[in-house]
Amino acid sequence: MLEAGTIVSGYRVDGVLGDGGMGAVYRATQLSLGRAVALKLLAPNLSDDPGFRARFEREGHVQAALDNDHIVTVYEAGQSDYGLFLAMRLIAGPTLKQLILDASLDPRRSVRLLTQVAHALDTAHGAGLIHRDVKPQNILIGKSDHAYLADFGLIKAPDEARLTGTGQFIGTIDYVAPEQIQAEPATPASDIYALAGVLYECLTGEVPFPKPSDAATLHAHVMQPPPKVSERRPDLPQALDGVIAQGMAKDPWSRPSLAAELIQAASRALSSSPSGIALAAPGRDGAAQRERPVQVTKTVASASATPSSSSRSTPSVVAPAAEAVAGEAREPSAQWPRRLIAVIAALILTAFAAGFALGLIVH
Ligand SMILES: Nc1ncnc2c1ncn2[C@@H]1O[C@H](COP(=O)(O)OP(=O)(O)OP(=O)(O)O)[C@@H](O)[C@H]1O
Numbered sequence: 001m002l003e004a005g006t007i008v009s010g011y012r013v014d015g016v017l018g019d020g021g022m023g024a025v026y027r028a029t030q031l032s033l034g035r036a037v038a039l040k041l042l043a044p045n046l047s048d049d050p051g052f053r054a055r056f057e058r059e060g061h062v063q064a065a066l067d068n069d070h071i072v073t074v075y076e077a078g079q080s081d082y083g084l085f086l087a088m089r090l091i092a093g094p095t096l097k098q099l100i101l102d103a104s105l106d107p108r109r110s111v112r113l114l115t116q117v118a119h120a121l122d123t124a125h126g127a128g129l130i131h132r133d134v135k136p137q138n139i140l141i142g143k144s145d146h147a148y149l150a151d152f153g154l155i156k157a158p159d160e161a162r163l164t165g166t167g168q169f170i171g172t173i174d175y176v177a178p179e180q181i182q183a184e185p186a187t188p189a190s191d192i193y194a195l196a197g198v199l200y201e202c203l204t205g206e207v208p209f210p211k212p213s214d215a216a217t218l219h220a221h222v223m224q225p226p227p228k229v230s231e232r233r234p235d236l237p238q239a240l241d242g243v244i245a246q247g248m249a250k251d252p253w254s255r256p257s258l259a260a261e262l263i264q265a266a267s268r269a270l271s272s273s274p275s276g277i278a279l280a281a282p283g284r285d286g287a288a289q290r291e292r293p294v295q296v297t298k299t300v301a302s303a304s305a306t307p308s309s310s311s312r313s314t315p316s317v318v319a320p321a322a323e324a325v326a327g328e329a330r331e332p333s334a335q336w337p338r339r340l341i342a343v344i345a346a347l348i349l350t351a352f353a354a355g356f357a358l359g360l361i362v363h
Pocket residue numbers: 017018019020021022023024025038040072088089090091092093095133137138140150151307311
C-alpha cells in the first residue's frame with residue numbers, strides 16, 4: 001500500500017479506497033488540475049506479468065472509449081514508478097455490495113439502480129464489448145443514487161483471444177455464466193446472466209449459489225436450476241422467480257437479449273404486488289427485514305485465495321441480537337398475547353366497577 005503524500009505520475013495519494021484482485025484503489029489528487037480522482041495501481045507482483053499488464057492497459061483504453069453516464073470515466077492510464085496506474089472519476093459513495101450487506105436496498109430501489117447498470121451494459125454491448133465481471137463490487141453508487149459500472153479490466157471484444165489463456169475463465173464465480181465456466185466464449189448474454197445474479201442478490205441478500213467451496217459454486221452454475229426469489233422472500237411477487245429463471249437460463253439464447261429487458265421484467269413483476277404493500281429490503285439473512293432482525297458477519301476469503309475467490313464476500317447469519325428481539329423490533333405476533341391479557345384484565349375491572357356502582361345504587 002502506498003502512503004498518503006506519495007506522488008504517482010502527477011497524482012498525490014490521499015488515502016485508500018479499496019483493495020481488489022488486481023491492485024489497490026486510492027483517493028488521490030491530480031496535481032495539474034487540483035482534481036480529486038480514484039487512482040488504481042496494479043499490484044507490484046503483477047506489473048511484470050504480460051497477461052495482467054495487457055488486461056490493465058486494456059481497462060484504460062476500453063473504458064475511456066465508452067461514453068455513457070453510467071460508466072466510470074477514465075482520465076488517464078499509464079506507467080509510473082510504482083507500476084501501471086489508471087486515474088478515473090472518483091465516485092464518493094458505497095458500492096452496491098455495501099448496500100446489500102447493510103440491508104438498505106428495498107426491491108424498488110434495487111430496480112432503479114440496476115436499470116442504470118443495464119443501460120451501461122447495453123451501451124457497451126452495442127459497441128461490441130463485454131464486461132465479463134458484472135458484480136455488486138463493480139457497481140458504484142454516487143450522489144442521488146446515480147449508479148456507475150466500473151472495472152472494465154476484463155472487458156474484451158468478442159472476436160479477440162482470451163488474455164488469460166485457454167481453459168481459464170475470467171470473472172467472479174458468484175455471478176459467472178455457465179458457458180464461461182465451460183470455456184466457451186463469453187457473449188453479452190454472459191453479462192446478462194451475471195446481472196440477473198446481482199438482481200437476485202439485491203432482492204434476497206444472498207448470492208445465487210452460496211456454497212462452501214468455489215468448486216461447488218461453479219458446479220451449481222452449470223448444473224443447478226436458477227435460485228427462486230420466492231424461497232427466500234415469500235413476501236415478494238412470485239413472478240420474480242420467472243424473471244431470474246430467464247436471466248440465469250443455462251442456455252445463453254434463452255436469456256433476454258437486452259439487459260434493460262431483464263430489469264424491466266423485474267420492474268413489471270414488482271408492480272404486480274398488491275398496491276399499498278411496502279416491499280421491504282431483504283434482512284441480512286435474506287428474509288424480509290421487518291420479519292426477523294438478524295446480525296451479520298462478513299465472510300471474506302483469505303488474501304492467498306485465487307483472484308476469483310478474493311471477491312467472495314457472503315453474508316452469513318448469526319443469532320438474532322438479544323436487544324433487537326427484546327426491544328421495539330419485537331414481532332407483532334409476539335405482542336398480541338400481552339395485548340389480549342391487558343384487554344381481558346380491563347374488561348374484568350370494568351365489570352367489577354359496574355357491579356360495585358350498581359350495588360351502591362340498589363342500596
Ligand atoms: N472510481 C472509483 N471511485 C471510488 N471508489 C472506487 C472507484 N473504483 C474502485 N473504488 C473502490 O475500490 C474498491 C476496490 O476496487 P477494485 O476494482 O480494485 O476491486 P474489486 O472490484 O472489489 O475486485 P476486482 O479486482 O475483482 O474487480 C472498490 O470496491 C471501491 O470501493
